[in-house]
Amino acid sequence: MKIIFPKFDKWGMPLVGLAAAVYFIMEARKPLRPRTRPKPERLLINGSVAAAALPALRLLLVPGMYAAGRWAEKQNFGLLAWLRLPTWLRYAIGFLLLDYTNYLWHVLLHKSDVLWRFHQVHHSDLDLDLSTAWRFHIGENIASVPYRGAAIALMGAPSSLVLFYEVIFEACTAFHHANWQLPYPVERRLNQVLVTPRMHGIHHSIVAQETNSNFSVIFSWWDRLHQSLRLNVPQQKVVIGVPAYRDPKEQTPKKLFWLPFTAIRPWQLPDGTVPERDEKTKYSSTHLCP
Template identity: 70%
Template sequence: MRFLFPKFDKVGMPLLGVAAAALFVLEAKRQLRPRTRPLAERLVENGSVAAAALPALRFLLVPVTYATASMVTKKGCGILPLLMLPRWAAYGLGFLMLDYSNYLWHVLLHKSEWLWRFHNVHHTDLDLDLSTAWRFHVGENIASVPYRSAVVVAAGIPASLVLLYEVIFEGCTAFHHSNLRLPLQVERGLSKVMVTPRLHGIHHSIVAKETNSNFSVILSWWDRLHNTLRLNVPQAAITIGTPAYRDPAEQTPKCLFLMPFQKQRPWVLPDGTVPERPEIPNREQLLS
């Protein structure tokens, strides 16, 4: 199994680093939502979670899915080889298949009680910004390996597309988790095609019907297709996080690592109330 990917590591990763640095500066200058906790504390917490999760991504998920794709290409398995499309069409369709499969995986993370235990670590962040983009429990990354490998086999994804998609996937994840305030009209246009900071901010709301919307990762089309798109919540009205996990003292690296292995709390605030919001008209229109 290959572990070294020169173009991925020498081109893709540096580009992601530059993009992340730019987003870090821009979100500080053009803040979308006010912070509720000190940035330095959250960088330590989220960085600690990422320190375990990112190696699993780079040294397990990427090599396994690449090796699986290489095997599929040699044997001619999956949908794409059967279609015998031109290379550009096969890559375009393969990209759509990968992105749609990640929409479905994200839905599954929320619907499966077992998977939610791990994904909840991501959602319990009390603020949402660039650092949240890497706040994924190592268990979630490991759990995604068989799923994403199965998608590669079923679709017949080329090995090089696996690496290309991963770079774009990580870049878009960083972008839509950022706390960057784009001009509203610009973001309204972008959100018709891709996931944006305002769109994904709604997904991190403590209101259940808002959390259970906007599951797309790169292209926002999948939420439109499945009627899970919600854009009509003003950013100033959103409280970020999970309602039962509001105590900053529980945001330590140790607490976050152990969270999936403990009894999960119901979707209620510490005072026992369920966070709700009256339905706002214009469900598919970004408001502010």
């Protein structure tokens, strides 16, 4: 299986790194939400989790997705091949389908108890910022290989498009996890098309109805289509994390690695209360709050 992609590694990943550097600077200058834990502590924890997960992404997931695309091309297999579309239209529709299947995968991560065991490592972060964008358990990255590979083969996405999409996917994931306070009018307009920090911040709330919303990765359209969009929570009222994991002592890299292999805790705070949103604070669900 091919694992070396010169353009992807020489141009794609450095561009993602440059974008991440901009987000890192901007979230320090104009934070969206106040931090609850020391930044060095979280960088060490999230960096340790990412150090195990990123090799799986680069050496297994990316090659696996590329191989699925190459196989579909050689076999003339998949929806896009069967439709016999012009090249530009095949790539445009393929990009949208790649993003839509990732929306469905994200929903599955929340609905499946097995997959949630791994995905809650990402959600249990007590703050949300750029470092959270790579805080994924290695098991989640491995589990995504068969799903994303099968989706690519079935749609017949060209292998070059798969690599291009992955660059945009990683850059957008970093963007909407960043704790960056964009000017509200700008973000509100941008959110009509793309997932933004305010939108994704709600997805990381300890309130269950908010966590189970805003699953889109690049385009916000999929949440609008499936009515899983929730924009009605002011950012200063969002509490980040999973309610059962509020103790910073449980945030060590070792405990986070073993978290998927422990019993799933009920969605409640340590004192037994279930986080809910006071109805009086609700805004229109289709309008992004400041």
